[in-house]
Amino acid sequence: xxxxxxxxxxxxxxxxxxxxxxxxxxxxxxxxxxxxxxxxxxxxxxxxxxxxxxxxxxxxxxxxxxxxxxxxxxxxxxxxxxxxxxxxxxxxxxxxxxxxxxxxxxxxxxxxxxxxxxxxxxxxxxxxxxxxxxxxxxxxxxxxxxxxxxxxxxxxxxxxxxxxxxxxxxxxxxxxxxxxxxxxxxxxxxxxxxxxxxxxxxxxxxxxxxxxxxxxxxxxxxxxxxxxxxxxxxxxxxxxxxxxxxxxxxxxxxxxxxxxxxxxxxxxxxxxxx
Amino acid sequence: xxxxxxxxxxxxxxxxxxxxxxxxxxxxxxxxxxxxxxxxxxxxxxxxxxxxxxxxxxxxxxxxxxxxxxxxxxxxxxxxxxxxxxxxxxxxxxxxxxxxxxxxxxxxxxxxxxxxxxxxxxxxxxxxxxxxxxxxxxxxxxxxxxxxxxxxxxxxxxxxxxxxxxxxxxxxxxxxxxxxxxxxxxxxxxxxxxxxxxxxxxxxxxxxxxxxxxxxxxxxxxxxxxxxxxxxxxxxxxxxxxxxxxxxxxxxxxxxxxxxxxxxxxxxxxxxxxxxxxxxxxxxxxxxxxxxxxxxxxxxxxxxxxxxxxxxxxxxxxxxxxxxxxxxxxxxxxxxxxxxxxxxxxxxxxxxxxxxxxxxxxxxxxxxxxxxxxxxxxxxxxxxxxxx
Numbered sequence: 001x002x003x004x005x006x007x008x009x010x011x012x013x014x015x016x017x018x019x020x021x022x023x024x025x026x027x028x029x030x031x032x033x034x035x036x037x038x039x040x041x042x043x044x045x046x047x048x049x050x051x052x053x054x055x056x057x058x059x060x061x062x063x064x065x066x067x068x069x070x071x072x073x074x075x076x077x078x079x080x081x082x083x084x085x086x087x088x089x090x091x092x093x094x095x096x097x098x099x100x101x102x103x104x105x106x107x108x109x110x111x112x113x114x115x116x117x118x119x120x121x122x123x124x125x126x127x128x129x130x131x132x133x134x135x136x137x138x139x140x141x142x143x144x145x146x147x148x149x150x151x152x153x154x155x156x157x158x159x160x161x162x163x164x165x166x167x168x169x170x171x172x173x174x175x176x177x178x179x180x181x182x183x184x185x186x187x188x189x190x191x192x193x194x195x196x197x198x199x200x201x202x203x204x205x206x207x208x209x210x211x212x213x214x215x216x217x218x219x220x221x222x223x224x225x226x227x228x229x230x231x232x233x234x235x236x237x238x239x240x241x242x243x244x245x246x247x248x249x250x251x252x253x254x255x256x257x258x259x260x261x262x263x264x265x266x267x268x269x270x271x272x273x274x
Numbered sequence: 275x276x277x278x279x280x281x282x283x284x285x286x287x288x289x290x291x292x293x294x295x296x297x298x299x300x301x302x303x304x305x306x307x308x309x310x311x312x313x314x315x316x317x318x319x320x321x322x323x324x325x326x327x328x329x330x331x332x333x334x335x336x337x338x339x340x341x342x343x344x345x346x347x348x349x350x351x352x353x354x355x356x357x358x359x360x361x362x363x364x365x366x367x368x369x370x371x372x373x374x375x376x377x378x379x380x381x382x383x384x385x386x387x388x389x390x391x392x393x394x395x396x397x398x399x400x401x402x403x404x405x406x407x408x409x410x411x412x413x414x415x416x417x418x419x420x421x422x423x424x425x426x427x428x429x430x431x432x433x434x435x436x437x438x439x440x441x442x443x444x445x446x447x448x449x450x451x452x453x454x455x456x457x458x459x460x461x462x463x464x465x466x467x468x469x470x471x472x473x474x475x476x477x478x479x480x481x482x483x484x485x486x487x488x489x490x491x492x493x494x495x496x497x498x499x500x501x502x503x504x505x506x507x508x509x510x511x512x513x514x515x516x517x518x519x520x521x522x523x524x525x526x527x528x529x530x531x532x533x534x535x536x537x538x539x540x541x542x543x544x545x546x547x548x549x550x551x552x553x554x555x556x557x558x559x560x561x562x563x564x565x566x567x568x569x570x571x572x573x574x575x576x577x578x579x580x581x582x583x584x585x586x587x588x589x590x591x592x593x594x595x596x597x598x599x600x601x602x603x604x605x606x607x608x609x610x611x612x613x614x615x616x617x618x619x620x621x622x623x624x625x626x627x628x629x630x631x632x633x634x635x636x637x638x639x640x641x642x643x644x645x646x647x648x649x650x651x652x653x654x655x656x657x658x659x660x661x662x
């Protein structure tokens with residue numbers, strides 16, 4: 001009985017839309033655009049026409065996630081373990097402050113930072129001529145790391161914060177050097193945060209639309225961009241639905257694989273995902 | 275040259291604020307910015323932001339409701355007029371800007387837009403009628419509209435099966451802007467535009483994120499009609515576009531910032547953007563391809579189910595008032611097919627060759643055709659070009 005509201009939400013907000021999309025994906029584009037009922041797999045057969053969007057997404061989303069981990073981990077570690085009582089709240093506020101401004105505006109600001117009058121201009125001053133940043137995959141990657149870094153920092157921070165510092169001392173007392181202590185004690189104990197952060201960033205990145213649209217100049221194209229074009233420009237709802245369903249499928253497969261690998265790695269220890 | 279176009283200087287704080295202001299005006303793009311991001315209903319609530327304007331109200335106040343929502347194009351309105359409207363009629367103007375007619379149609383097809391007024395382009399109106407998304411206008415509620423003052427060919431697309439569905443807003447052309455300091459070869463044709471994109475201007479050229487103009491002007495490279503839906507001709511255009519794609523700076527209908535910063539040297543462009551860029555940066559010129567291209571006219575229309583019908587009529591009637599209309603034009607630089615308004619414009623505008631191109635250039639242009647809006651092949655080619 002208590003589960004009823006949850007079940008209702010689940011059906012209404014998750015299952016129903018998915019079913020609608022699945023049904024649409026078997027249909028045909030109406031003559032003036034939109035959807036008309038049919039029962040065909042033609043849309044799925046056409047998926048290769050968007051191969052580049054899938055490969056772009058499947059390269060840049062994992063890459064962005066990994067770069068976020070590499071930057072976020074030391075930062076979260078410093079924040080949780082090394083920062084003093086006074087500095088910690090201040091630094092945490094700094095992580096959160098960007099959320100006070102619309103993500104759209106902040107990404108738009110990057111157009112100017114990465115544009116001809118921004119970083120490339122500074123590089124010219126030190127002799128690197130004609131370096132193009134804006135509307136390149138690098139620009140998109142920079143935008144991704146900038147935008148998603150806080151989502152990685154916070155979960156890792158939380159799990160490191162809970163870490164019992166005396167464990168580190170024990171490890172040291174038993175003769176482990178700091179590197180070994182990190183890999184055998186700190187890292188495994190912060191794994192839940194790492195997994196949560198990675199999934200959070202990766203899942204959102206797989207559906208990313210805004211950053212490639214603004215910083216990729218229509219040249220670095222994600223599945224999200226393909227979807228927007230299919231629904232708003234071509235008005236080919238069935239093909240758009242097929243692309244969406246395929247993306248969901250790929251994501252489910254990727255996440256399952258990831259969790260299996262992480263779970264096996266950590267033996268019988270529980271991994272809390274979210 | 276003037277400080278404004280010194281593209282060797284880093285962006286200044288003032289310039290950044292200017293850009294931000296442009297964003298607020300809705301001049302930053304079309305689909306990339308406001309529309310699809312959830313800020314689609316980005317409100318140009320100019321009046322709301324300026325409390326001193328909310329004081330005086332005329333006798334109309336309250337009778338048309340407190341707001342009117344319009345879907346239009348970027349760089350295409352004068353916010354000061356919206357303040358006047360709010361002051362005189364008590365209704366706040368909310369604006370969404372779009373990047374393509376396809377997108378506008380997609381939103382109306384999906385339903386629930388809440389728009390009272392929208393600005394369709396000539397070739398789309400018959401499709402809106404066919405899909406029952408637009409309502410016929412009651413001209414008695416638009417006393418400022420009088421057919422005799424308007425150029426005939428710019429009025430005609432607003433009438434379908436003898437019923438008037440839309441009244442003219444502006445007309446214009448689709449050509450290209452180029453920075454003459456960077457591109458010295460003086461291109462005058464679409465063939466040269468595309469060839470330069472692949473050679474000396476590589477990495478510096480932008481095209482619209484809009485199938486009609488991007489595919490249309492690629493078709494002109496081969497001398498085909500701007501409106502062609504012939505699969506063989508479209509295949510040629512697609513091949514050219516795919517060839518050019520790696521050389522492009524961006525595919526984006528918001529080309530003003532990149533042209534202003536000097537990042538882009540050439541871009542497919544509309545009249546008003548050409549005029550606005552040329553006004554601020556004289557070495558940026560606007561060129562019509564000799565082979566032809568697009569001549570267009572935009573209209574004010576009311577979608578089916580507009581929630582504030584009285585406000586919609588009041589607003590359209592207000593905007594086509596010649597005095598108000600002249601103030602619109604003075605800001606956006608798109609010509610008006612209404613002689614009463616044109617008479618009020620300063621000479622610098624009426625004699626400006628960007629706004630009023632030479633007759634032989636105009637004669638080569640074509641109106642967009644309705645079929646291009648719904649043709650699945652053109653839509654798919656544009657999508658493949660972007661996804662390539």
